[in-house]
Amino acid sequence: MTGPPQVAFVERGTDLLPPKIAIVDVRRDLSSALRNGLRVTYTAGEPALLRADVLIVGDVVDRELLMSALPAAGPGDSLAKATIGRTPTGENVVRLAFNPAAKRTLRKFLKITVRLRLIASDAAGNQTVVHKRIALSLG
Numbered sequence: 540m541t542g543p544p545q546v547a548f549v550e551r552g553t554d555l556l557p558p559k560i561a562i563v564d565v566r567r568d569l570s571s572a573l574r575n576g577l578r579v580t581y582t583a584g585e586p587a588l589l590r591a592d593v594l595i596v597g598d599v600v601d602r603e604l605l606m607s608a609l610p611a612a613g614p615g616d617s618l619a620k621a622t623i624g625r626t627p628t629g630e631n632v633v634r635l636a637f638n639p640a641a642k643r644t645l646r647k648f649l650k651i652t653v654r655l656r657l658i659a660s661d662a663a664g665n666q667t668v669v670h671k672r673i674a675l676s677l678g
Contacts, residue, residue, distance in 0.1 A: 553663065554661060554665060558585045559584030559585070560582065560589075562580075562581050563581055563630065565580075565671070566578040567675055569675040573642050576621075576634035576635050579591065579632065580630060581632075583626045583627070584628065585661055586626060586627060587661045588660045589626045589659050590622050590660075591635055591658075592617045592656045593637070595654075618641040618653065619635040619636055619638065619641065621633050621635045621636070651676075654671070654672050654673070655670070
């Protein structure tokens with residue numbers, strides 16, 4: 540016969556909630572994004588490590604993009620990425636620089652749909668992932 544069930548106790552003050560993060564605004568001009576990086580404005584509810592990626596969207600990948608100079612281009616491949624150590628609370632801006640192969644390839648397009656992914660991790664190890672589908676176009 541076993542004793543009473545074991546109960547896990549949580550120390551007082553332990554952070555159990557994941558950080559709140561939201562994408563506020565994304566500059567959608569493709570030529571500006573290729574030159575200066577994709578400008579993303581986001582809000583953070585608490586200080587956290589932020590990783591941001593621009594990914595190829597699986598269902599709208601153009602045949603030309605798959606056969607282009609991008610190394611192993613396909614759904615989930617990162618075209619641009621950035622990491623920020625400790626984001627302050629409130630509204631912040633991050634610029635995602637496209638890698639050289641992506642710049643070379645994306646210059647051929649007038650419009651492309653990509654997925655923006657933000658991953659925020661707080662000091663306690665809790666994590667939040669936010670996705671947003673964006674159409675980048677010239678003009």
